[in-house]
Amino acid sequence: MKESSEQSFREYGAIEAALKSYIESAKTGDASGYAEDWYEHTRVVGSLGGQFYNITRDETIEFAEQLGGSPDVESRIAYIDYQGNAAVVKLESLNWGGVRYTDFFILSKAEGRWKVSGKVFDAHNKN
Secondary structure, three states, X not given: OOOOHHHHHHXXXXXXXXXXXXXHHHHHOOOOOHHHHEEEEEEEEEEEOOEEEEEEXXXXXXXXXXXXXXXXXXXXXXXXXXXXXXXXXXXXXXXEOOEEEEXXXXXXXXXXXXXXXXXXXXXXXHX
16 A cells, blocks of 8 residues: 555654654653663664673663763754665764764564664764
């Protein structure tokens, strides 16, 4: 079944909504929303301060909460692309714990809801 222009337009907002808890956690330090917006199988891969990470969703929640909030962080979605039930999002964040991050999220839509399935990040000059 072909998606209408209006349906297609609305999907972008639904994909953005799946990242809301992540973007807010950067400011507040509360990453509890990941449990609802990320699949249990989600992995996060990247390096920070010379340490390579390949961690689970729950380890990511713990890490983000230990890092704490950065009230001055700025985050921007650079792009969203999707086809059917698969999506990719590039998110740029500046000054999360003093670091600039580029995050690449993979999302999947099941039972009418977009959720994060994986994330790869670059910590710019803090790799």
